[in-house]
Amino acid sequence: MKIIALVCSFCGYSSADMAGANGETYPSSVVPVRVPCTGRVDIRHIIAAFRNGADAVMVIGCLEGNCNYQYGNIEARKRVVQARELLSQLGIDGERLEMFNIASNQGWRFAEAAKEMESRVARLGPGPIRRDHT
Amino acid sequence: MRQPSPDGPHAPLIAPNGVAIFLCRCRGVVAGKLDMEVLRDELSSSPEVRTVDVLEDCCSAEDMDRMRLSLMSGEVDRFIVAGCSFKTSHDRFMHLAKDAGLDPSMVELCNIKEQCALVHPKKEATDKARIMIRASLRRSTMLQPVPSRRLEEVDKGIAIIGNGHSAVVAVREAIGLGHHVTVICPCDELVDDAHGEETITLEETGFERFRKQAGGALTITTSSVVTGISGVPGSFALAISTPLGETTVNAGAVIVAMDEAPVENPLRKMLMGDVIDQHQLETMLRSGMRPEGTVVMLAMDLSGESAFDPMSTHEAVHNALYLKSMSPRTQVMIITREVFALGQCEHGYRRAQEAGAVVIRTDKFPDIGKEGAITIKDLNLGHSITLRYDTIVIDSSTEIPDLQELASIIGIPLDARGRFRRPIAKLKPSSSLREGVFLCGTATERNLGIGPGLEARSSVVMASAMLQEEMVDDGDKAEVWPEKCSGCLTCVRLCPYSAPSIDQEGRALIDVSRCQGCGICVSACPSKALQMSSFRDDQIEEQIKASLGGLR
Numbered sequence: 042m043k044i045i046a047l048v049c050s051f052c053g054y055s056s057a058d059m060a061g062a063n064g065e066t067y068p069s070s071v072v073p074v075r076v077p078c079t080g081r082v083d084i085r086h087i088i089a090a091f092r093n094g095a096d097a098v099m100v101i102g103c104l105e106g107n108c109n110y111q112y113g114n115i116e117a118r119k120r121v122v123q124a125r126e127l128l129s130q131l132g133i134d135g136e137r138l139e140m141f142n143i144a145s146n147q148g149w150r151f152a153e154a155a156k157e158m159e160s161r162v163a164r165l166g167p168g169p170i171r172r173d174h175t
Numbered sequence: 176m177r178q179p180s181p182d183g184p185h186a187p188l189i190a191p192n193g194v195a196i197f198l199c200r201c202r203g204v205v206a207g208k209l210d211m212e213v214l215r216d217e218l219s220s221s222p223e224v225r226t227v228d229v230l231e232d233c234c235s236a237e238d239m240d241r242m243r244l245s246l247m248s249g250e251v252d253r254f255i256v257a258g259c260s261f262k263t264s265h266d267r268f269m270h271l272a273k274d275a276g277l278d279p280s281m282v283e284l285c286n287i288k289e290q291c292a293l294v295h296p297k298k299e300a301t302d303k304a305r306i307m308i309r310a311s312l313r314r315s316t317m318l319q320p321v322p323s324r325r326l327e328e329v330d331k332g333i334a335i336i337g338n339g340h341s342a343v344v345a346v347r348e349a350i351g352l353g354h355h356v357t358v359i360c361p362c363d364e365l366v367d368d369a370h371g372e373e374t375i376t377l378e379e380t381g382f383e384r385f386r387k388q389a390g391g392a393l394t395i396t397t398s399s400v401v402t403g404i405s406g407v408p409g410s411f412a413l414a415i416s417t418p419l420g421e422t423t424v425n426a427g428a429v430i431v432a433m434d435e436a437p438v439e440n441p442l443r444k445m446l447m448g449d450v451i452d453q454h455q456l457e458t459m460l461r462s463g464m465r466p467e468g469t470v471v472m473l474a475m476d477l478s479g480e481s482a483f484d485p486m487s488t489h490e491a492v493h494n495a496l497y498l499k500s501m502s503p504r505t506q507v508m509i510i511t512r513e514v515f516a517l518g519q520c521e522h523g524y525r526r527a528q529e530a531g532a533v534v535i536r537t538d539k540f541p542d543i544g545k546e547g548a549i550t551i552k553d554l555n556l557g558h559s560i561t562l563r564y565d566t567i568v569i570d571s572s573t574e575i576p577d578l579q580e581l582a583s584i585i586g587i588p589l590d591a592r593g594r595f596r597r598p599i600a601k602l603k604p605s606s607s608l609r610e611g612v613f614l615c616g617t618a619t620e621r622n623l624g625i626g627p628g629l630e631a632r633s634s635v636v637m638a639s640a641m642l643q644e645e646m647v648d649d650g651d652k653a654e655v656w657p658e659k660c661s662g663c664l665t666c667v668r669l670c671p672y673s674a675p676s677i678d679q680e681g682r683a684l685i686d687v688s689r690c691q692g693c694g695i696c697v698s699a700c701p702s703k704a705l706q707m708s709s710f711r712d713d714q715i716e717e718q719i720k721a722s723l724g725g726l727r
Contacts, residue, residue: 043723050261058260061289069299072306072722073290074715075261077651081694081710089716094723107599110693111588111608111671120698152294 042070043168044097044158045090049079051109052145053101059148060155067155070162071099078102079140080113084124087138091128096168097137097158101151104142114142133169136161188713191316192252193225196308197242199233199258201288208292208300218308223316225250233258239271246275253281255315257308259288280321280651280709285311310721314714321708326646329409330427333638334359336401336581337432341616343367344631345432350389352639357424358395359415365395396422401584404429407688408611409646428611428638431585431595432631433618435573442477442569446543453490454571460497465505468565470498471549474511476570477540486621487570488514492524492532494568499530507532508562510541510551519625535560543567575618585612586673586689595619605634608672609689613638651709652690653697657682659704666696666705 048054057073076082079102090098100121102114118140125135139158143150166172196218200206215227226245230238233256246254254277256268261284269279287304295303332355335345342358342365349356358365386393396417403414413424443450449467451459459466474491488511495507514534516524528534535553542550550561575593582589587607590596597620598608607614613634617627625633653666653674662681674689675696683704697705706712 045719045722054260055262058262058286058289061291061293064293066294069291069295069303072303072310073286074310074718074722076694076715077707077710078693078695081698081707081715083698083712083715085712086715086719090719090723093720095719109599110691110695111598113671113693113695116669116695116699 042162043095044071045095046071046073046099046101047082048073048075048101050075050077052103052143055145056143056147056151059146060151063148065148065152067152068159071155078110078113079117080110082117084120087124091133091168094170096162099158100140101143104144134165188317191223193250194223194315195225195245195251195254196227197233197256198229200231201258202232205288205292208297209304210301243275246277253315253318255283255285255311257285257287260286278320281318283311283315306722306724310718313721314718317714317717319708321651323647326409329642329646330425331642332426333428333430334413334424334426335430335432338362339434340367341432341434341627341631344628345430345635348632348635350392355392359399359401360397361400363398404585427642430613430634430638432616435575435617438572438574440569440572446567449566452569452571453494456494456568465502466566469506470566471564472509472568474509474570489520492527495532496523496527496530499532509534510537512538590620605637651692651707652687653685653705653707655683655685656704659702661702665699669695669699
C-alpha cells in the first residue's frame with residue numbers, strides 16, 4: 042500500500058513530527074512529501090501521485106485561519122475538491138483523496154488521518170495503477 | 176534586484192556534480208530502529224552519490240566538523256542529511272553549507288527520525304527510510320541554486336508611521352536603541368494621548384525637550400502621508416507627501432504604529448447618575464482618588480457583546496484589581512459576556528477575583544432602573560438578579576481610523592473590522608505580512624494581549640534585531656516566465672502579499688521584496704508561467720514518484 046501525504050512546511054510537517062515525538066504509530070505506507078504551503082499543491086501533483094502508483098493522497102495543511110501564508114490552505118481545499126471531481130471522471134474514487142487541517146501540536150490527529158486513509162484503501166482496494174499491474 | 180534566469184523559470188536543470196549523504200544515528204534513537212549499514216550500502220551504489228557517511232550525532236560539533244571536511248573535498252555540490260526534522264535542523268545545515276563553500280539552497284533534509292524511525296516497527300521503518308532517502312536523493316539531484324543577494328549596506332534607520340501613544344513609545348525605544356528615527360505622522364500634531372504618562376507633543380516645551388535629548392537622530396514630519404514604498408528590508412525608500420512638497424525617507428525598517436482615536440461611548444448618554452469610562456477611572460485611581468460606593472463595570476456594548484474589543488475587558492479587569500488593592504472594602508462587579516484574558520492578563524484576572532472583584536456573566540444588556548438599581552440576567556445562576564450601585568463604569572470607546580489607503584500602499588491587508596491584519600502572532604509577534612515592516616498600535620488586530628506600550632516596544636526590538644543581522648535576500652520566490660504569461664491577473668488576485676503586478680507589456684512581475692514563497696500563485700497560474708526554484712513542478716512530481724518506490 043502506498044499513500045502520499047503532501048504536507049505543508051508548517052503545521053502539516055510539524056504534526057507528522059509531533060506524531061513521532063509523542064509516540065503515536067501509523068501505517069508506514071504513508072510517506073510525507075513536503076511543500077512550502079498546501080497552496081503550492083497543484084492538481085497535477087495529485088494526478089502524478091495516482092499515475093505513479095499511489096493508492097491514496099492526503100493533503101495536510103494548517104487549521105483554517107491559521108495558515109502561515111494567510112489562506113493557502115483554503116486555496117488547497119478548493120483544488121482538492123476540484124481534483125476529487127476530476128478523479129471520479131477518471132474512474133478513481135474521490136475518497137482516495139482527502140484534505141486535512143491539522144495544527145502543529147496535533148500529532149494524534151496526523152496519526153488518525155493516516156489510519157483513516159489506510160482503512161479507506163483497505164476498503165476500496167488497490168489504486169488504479171496497482172490494480173492494473175498486479 | 177534579483178534577475179530571473181534568461182531562459183525563464185522552466186530552464187533545464189543543472190546536473191549535479193555529486194551528492195554527499197550523511198545518515199545520522201541520532202545517538203541511537205534512529206539507529207535503534209533502522210539498519211543503517213544496509214541503507215549505507217544500498218545508497219552508495221547510486222551513480223550521483225559520492226559518499227555516504229553514518230554519523231553518531233550530526234548536530235554535535237565533532238560531526239559537523241567531519242561533515243564540513245567531507246563537503247570541502249570538492250567532489251560534491253550538494254548534500255542530504257537524513258536524520259531529524261527539517262523544522263529543527265534546517266538553519267544549522269544551511270550554515271554548514273555556507274561554511275563549506277556550498278550553496279545553502281542545495282541542502283536537502285530527510286526526516287527519518289520523527290517521521291519514520293519513531294513511528295514504525297523495525298522492518299517497516301527501514302523500508303520506509305530507504306524510500307524516503309531515495310526520494311530525497313531524487314529531489315536533491317534536481318535542486319537549483321536559488322538566486323540570492325546580500326545587502327551591502329544595511330540602513331539602520333527606522334521609519335515610524337504613527338499618530339499617538341504607540342508611536343511615541345516606539346520613538347523613545349528606537350532612539351534608546353541608537354537608531355535614527357523618522358516619524359511620519361498623518362495628523363498635524365504628534366500627541367501622546369495616553370493618560371498617566373509623560374506626554375510629548377509638537378508644542379514647544381515637550382517636543383523641544385525630547386528632540387534635544389534625541390539630538391539629530393529624530394525627525395518628525397507632520398501632516399504627512401506615505402504615497403509609496405519601495406526597496407527591500409534593510410533598505411526601504413518611502414515616498415512622502417508633506418505640506419511642503421514631496422520627499423523621500425530612507426529606512427531599513429518600517430514600523431506602522433497607528434492608534435485608534437478615542438470617541439464617546441454611546442452608552443454615556445443613556446445612563447443616569449455617576450457614569451465614568453475606564454480611562455477616567457484609571458486616571459482617578461492614579462491620582463489617588465476613588466469612586467463612590469459600589470462600582471459596577473459594564474464591559475459590553477448595547478447588544479450585550481463584549482467582544483467588540485478584547486482590550487475593554489482587559490481594562491476592566493486591570494482597573495478592578497487596581498481599585499480593590501487601593502480600597503479592599505469597595506464592592507466591584509464586572510458585567511460582561513466573557514472576559515478575554517490574553518497573555519499576562521490571565522494573572523491579573525485571577526488576582527482580581529482573589530481580591531474580591533465579582534464577574535457576572537450575561538448575554539443581554541442589563542435593565543438600568545432608576546435610583547441606582549440594575550437588573551442582570553446572570554448566566555451562571557440562570558435567573559435575573561438586581562444589584563444596587565453608586566458608580567457605573569463603561570468602556571472607553573475608540574474609533575478605528577480609515578487605514579484603507581495606507582494598507583494598500585504598504586501592502587498589508589486589513590481585517591474585517593478595518594484593523595491591520597497580523598500574521599500568526601505566535602510565530603511572528605510584531606511582524607506584518609510584509610517583511611521588514613512591523614506592526615504595533617491599537618489599530619492592529621488584537622493578538623498579542625500585552626498592551627499597546629509593550630507592543631510598541633516589542634515591534635521596535637524586533638526591527639532593531641532584524642537590522643543587526645546580515646541582510647540576505649535568499650528565500651525561494653515565485654519567478655515569471657514572461658513568454659508564457661497571458662496577464663490573466665490570477666496571481667495578482669490570489670497573492671496574500673500583493674507581490675505580483677502586471678507590467679506595461681501585460682506580463683506578471685513579482686516584487687521579490689514582497690514575495691514570501693508560498694507558491695499559491697505558482698499552482699494557480701493557468702499558463703504555468705510561474706515557478707519556484709526549489710519547488711518546481713518537476714521536482715515535486717519526481718519526489719512523489721520516488722516516494723512511491725518507482726513502481727512504474
